Amino acid sequence: MKGAGARRDDGPPDDWAVLAAAGIEKSYRRGVWPAQRRVRVLQGVDLALAPGEVVGLVGENGSGKSTLMKILVGALPADAGAVTRSGRLGYCPQEPVVYERLTCDEHFELFGRAYGLPPEAERHTRRDIYAFLGFERYAATRADRLSGGTLSKLNLGLALLADPEVLLLDEPYAGFDFDTYLKFWKLVGERRRAGRSVLIISHFVTDAERFDRIIELRDGRAVPR
Numbered sequence: 001m002k003g004a005g006a007r008r009d010d011g012p013p014d015d016w017a018v019l020a021a022a023g024i025e026k027s028y029r030r031g032v033w034p035a036q037r038r039v040r041v042l043q044g045v046d047l048a049l050a051p052g053e054v055v056g057l058v059g060e061n062g063s064g065k066s067t068l069m070k071i072l073v074g075a076l077p078a079d080a081g082a083v084t085r086s087g088r089l090g091y092c093p094q095e096p097v098v099y100e101r102l103t104c105d106e107h108f109e110l111f112g113r114a115y116g117l118p119p120e121a122e123r124h125t126r127r128d129i130y131a132f133l134g135f136e137r138y139a140a141t142r143a144d145r146l147s148g149g150t151l152s153k154l155n156l157g158l159a160l161l162a163d164p165e166v167l168l169l170d171e172p173y174a175g176f177d178f179d180t181y182l183k184f185w186k187l188v189g190e191r192r193r194a195g196r197s198v199l200i201i202s203h204f205v206t207d208a209e210r211f212d213r214i215i216e217l218r219d220g221r222a223v224p225r
């Protein structure tokens, strides 16, 4: 494996990586027949995340960051290449995927069951997440009545529920107020200390020093920055 996140020793990537991607390629169809063409977005992306690493994924608009993240979590098939995952993944898509008629509490219950969490453990973690991100008062509010920022908190909370080894966040703090934004980074720091890994798509140069490492997508490849 080569490129950004290259191995740090002579062992195979699986020795240390909780998430590794090798040779990822992806193209999309553009236009309508007969003027259809394929646009290559990812052209051989290699990356690996070590336990406890907080990595920023940057690149200009349309460089393929969301596409890569979807492939890493298994939400989108790659045309070529392989992804190796060990442990649980938590994923926050750019657009929160929620059920508009379910309340925040019902979302946590549903996701808790999907993750196979014991109900008491789910309720306990849910209380912690509400308290930390400050949206307990919306526990009984339906998703379609939440503000954009609260929806982002629910999205993040659901990704955190099962305490995943790897958290993949696609612009997670877009709708956060400043206080929540600072809490978010505190939470990321706690995960780092607990040996959990976080990959964050970010557009903010000001966040650069908060990452252990930054990977840039450029011309369809991942390069260290």
Ligand SMILES: Nc1ncnc2c1ncn2[C@@H]1O[C@H](COP(=O)(O)OP(=O)(O)OP(=O)(O)O)[C@@H](O)[C@H]1O
Binding pocket: 028, 029, 030, 041, 059, 060, 061, 062, 063, 064, 065, 066, 067, 068
């Ligand atoms: N489902 C799709 N069908 C066709 N083209 C797509 C599809 N999804 C993404 N694309 C194209 O692939 C390219 C990469 O998109 P992607 O959303 O991965 O970029 P990004 O780096 O996350 O962008 P941004 O910074 O604007 O969020 C863009 O040119 C986009 O238009």
